[in-house]
Amino acid sequence: MKFLRNGSAKMFWNNFSFDPDKMERYLDIAQSSLLPLLEGAVVYTLPLTLITFVLGLALAILTALARISTIKPFQWIARIYVSAIRGTPLLVQLFILFYGLGSVGIVIDPFPAAVIGFSLNVGAYASEVIRASILSIPKGQWEAAQMMGMSYSQTLRRVILPQATRVSIPPLSNTFIGLVKDTSLASAILVTEMFRRAQEIAAFNYEVLLLYTEVAILYWIICFLLSLVQGRLERRFDRYVSR
């Protein structure tokens, strides 16, 4: 218990010692901040997550198809894109989009800048998931479709992508849940999403630990609910697979 004798640890402890007045103040703050935080979630965090996931997924499918196409320039463009996005920090990408471009006169509002940044990010990461899922479908499935006279796009649409979807649900859910949490980075480019609201409230009343813990719990609840949705999706798509 050496650390308790340490000064800062004692301070920490004192702060948490039971004091009815303090307790009441904590509850008050937790309660009064809940609504603004949830508003941040509903107005920014969740829309940002949903919009970027849909756009990112579309981009990811295109990128995955470009990667597996036989046309070399498509392959290169896709490779460079994925490599650049995966090889640079998301926060840096957001800063380039918002502050960087802004400094040379290309001004994008915070929310659209965040949408662009996160979509590009999801597109790159999810494209690898989708590519792997497509490649996991046995060659015989392509051949059966070809044998029937289906074109490449018919084969993809009717045979390959429906099966690849099932394979990609768990890893894509990972991407999605990661995205929910990553949107907190949008606070750095002035999007008043949930985490930025928490920062603003904490700056006002100095209850930093309380507010950041509260916002953490809210993220956790959202992600937990999403993982329930993932389970349902998996079960739905598993109906044609033997267990």
Added chain:
Amino acid sequence: MISITGLHKQFGELEVLKGIDLQVNKGQVVVVIGPSGSGKTTLLRCLNILEVPTTGSITIENQTADFSKPVHKREIELFRRNSAMVFQNYNLFPHMTALQNVMEGPMIVKKMAKIEARKKAEKLLAKVGLGDKLDFYPHQLSGGQQQRVGIARALALEPKVMLFDEPTSALDPELVGEVLQVMKDLADEGITMVVVTHEMRFANDVADEVIFMDQGKVIERSKPIDMFTQPKEERTKQFLNLLQ
């Protein structure tokens, strides 16, 4: 009906088909036998252009694919409609029910209306003895049942020729019979069939002609009775002896 001339297929350095010339008449059942690596499956896959031949030409009815010059994708897609293949591993679409598997070709490739495609699929599945399994997914069916769905799926395409690539090789022995019976029925209906198989009894009972292939060439071709009782070529004798 089918006319193959000077067909070659090369995989890199390996020459799998070394000049195949072959005619199959309408309504004929031709069984191709031979040791593994003889090129018999490749020949069958070339008929559906699942493998693009290196050179040579294939004519089915009055449509010719000439591989001495590059063949366009669209041409390949159209030429494929002449034939339909039944695969060794069935290759059914696992995310579709038996009915949907059979409806898929008529609906998507032939643009048939859904109701008609459904009727057609129901009829074909009844024909292969699976009228009571319409809504089963492939994994809920036995291997023999899956392969019969595979046959119905191929028939739904209304091909001029049915191609069978070792259709019973992946089956448990007790399930082979039901698949062969369906094939026999098709032969009796006068459907043109090219069958690659190791089922010599089937070849003997059903084939109009048996072709023996070895090392990328057609070694011998004759009526089953002649092939199995008095083969002319030494290589054929060796192969048939090994089977007994």
